[in-house]
Amino acid sequence: MFADYHVHTEYSDDSLYPMEEVVKDAFRLGLDEICFTDHVDYGIKPDWDGPEPIVWRRGGSGEPDKIPLANVDYPRYEAEIRKLQEKYRGQITLRMGLEFGMQVHTIPLYEKLFARYPFDFILLSVHQVEDKEFWNQDFQRGRTREEFNRRYYEELLALVRRYRHYSVLAHPDLIARYDSAGPWPFEKLRPILTEILKTVIADGKGIEVNTSCHRYGLKDLTPSRDILRLYRELGGTVLTIGSDSHKKEHLGAFIRETMDELKEMGFEQFCTFEGMKPVFHRFP
Secondary structure (H helix, E strand, O other), X not given: OOEEEEEOOOOOOOOOOOHHHHHHHHHHHOOOEEEEEEEEOOOOOOOOOOOOOOEEEEOOOOOOOEEEEOOOOHHHHHHHHHHHHHHOOOOOEEEEEEEEEOOHHHHHHHHHHHHHOOOOEEEEEOOEEOOEEOOOOOOOOOOOHHHHXXXXXXXXXXXXXXXXXXXXXXXXXXXXXXXXXXXXXXXXXXXXXXXXXXXXXXXXXXXEEEHHHOOOOOOOXXXXXXXXXXXXXXXXOOEEEEOOEOOHHHOOOOHHHHHHHHHHOOOOEEEEEEOOEEEEEEOO
């Protein structure tokens, strides 16, 4: 089984990759299965059919003149996935998911969204805290490294204790990507990471290994090897692997290499999902 379980398309506001082109490219790469996981980030982005107006940013090089800063257009998204599932049946398996960029105060909005559609898979991510994003340093500004690292993991712990309608944690140590001084020491985070992972495991959920660490030039995996070892020591078995692709060159990248490394670390299986239930596959 060769699967990519973190795939973005033009339905995400940070990608221009047409959904059918993703499918064609995935088939050419020999992928057996992909799951579409386009972005939803309540608190900082509105829905197309919501009461808040859509904000547009100016397009950059190679982009349209205007880009909407909005969540997925859900009815169009589902309709296109269903159409492509039928068109490519027997050639490649396509699953419908989303990446929930959650905060504790936005949980009710995600509960409503989850109830509206028959998802196969949900990534739980934390891209912002207190409606302040990491990539532009809004969240980190005015905080020490210890403060913003601890606050990030506190939010993640609160989420997994209060929210259940997800499949795996996406890039659980994402904040390390946006810490210019590098990852905060693992031993200082071990207690709270242990609580997070114990909760995830007890609820029958899992974690993602995100291969974008390679294109970002990080020195470790995402999550780190230390976090992966801790997850395994605690009894974690549900793992997905995703490229976090936004462009053609990202799709399927480093997935086979990551499978080999996970096998060397002692993991025996990885998962795909159908109807929010994991399907286990042994590493080749």
